[in-house]
Amino acid sequence: MKTTITTYEYSYITQQVNNLTSAYLAVNDAQIRLAIRAKTIAQITPLLPSESLDAQQFLTGLATDRLSRTAATKLLELLVPLVEPFPTLSTKQLSKIFRKVKKLKQPEWANLQLHELTYLGWNDGGNQKKYLVAPFEDRLIGIQGEFSPQTIKGVCAICQTIGNVALFLSTTKSSGLGTYTKKGNYICRDSNQCNRQLTNLETLTEFLTVVQPQRRNRK
Incomplete structure (x- = not known):
């Protein structure tokens, strides 16, 4: 069972979320925004630990229409504890x-x-x-x-x-x-x-x- 996120998966998720917030600024049609949001969530979900409460909270927050960049940044912070960081080397x-x-x-x-x-x-x-x-x-x-x-x-x-x-x-x-x-x-x-x-x-x-x-x- 997947319990963590790799650093490059985190980068991919961050890019997808940033693309979503940019799309919200450019698209006024609610149905198109809904389709873009659904596609984004579908791309991100397989990368997340399914049993993680932080991941579930992240996906719930991501489903919000017209997600602002500030709110998106706070959502991404929920995933940081799930990431396997690069080791600190002496x-x-x-x-x-x-x-x-x-x-x-x-x-x-x-x-x-x-x-x-x-x-x-x-x-x-x-x-x-x-x-x-x-x-x-x-x-x-x-x-x-x-x-x-x-x-x-x-x-x-x-x-x-x-x-x-x-x-x-x-x-x-x-x-x-x-x-x-x-x-x-x-x-x-x-x-x-x-x-x-x-x-x-x-x-x-x-x-x-x-x-x-x-x-x-x-x-």
Whole structure:
């Protein structure tokens, strides 16, 4: 029986609720609003723990016509305790994930909403680096890469949303003779915003598959 919500499911639910409130502002026909509301509830309901009183209260509140953005925000807060948040990692744990980084810049945990994070990402502007900690094959992995200071408008390879993106490149293979293979793609400069837009784990997994270091074949 489903008892929790994933962070990316929470992002999806949030997007659907925001779309619903926007539709209310644009549509005057009551029957059309009813149809939009019914479709939204049908899309959200399977993601919620059926036995949760908070989830039931959320769905009841969502059925209100002309739901305001303020009321929608309060409804979404009911779901936060049901979300499996991204774990808080100690300095020692992060250092273990990024063993080869001597002076690892730490993320600003106080500014993070862990219930919105499917992955953890932070920038080191001084060294033009970006660090990612993300779930991959049932464990957390760390990826570091060069992060371009140039920001452009484009589609993020992780969240698949148009926004402010920059080129992320990680070293995936080293010959040991001074030659390296680097792979990457354009991703959101703001990882927190990227997480709020991420509604599918598959796109994150595909990105990680490309940028993670390749394991050497052992003979």
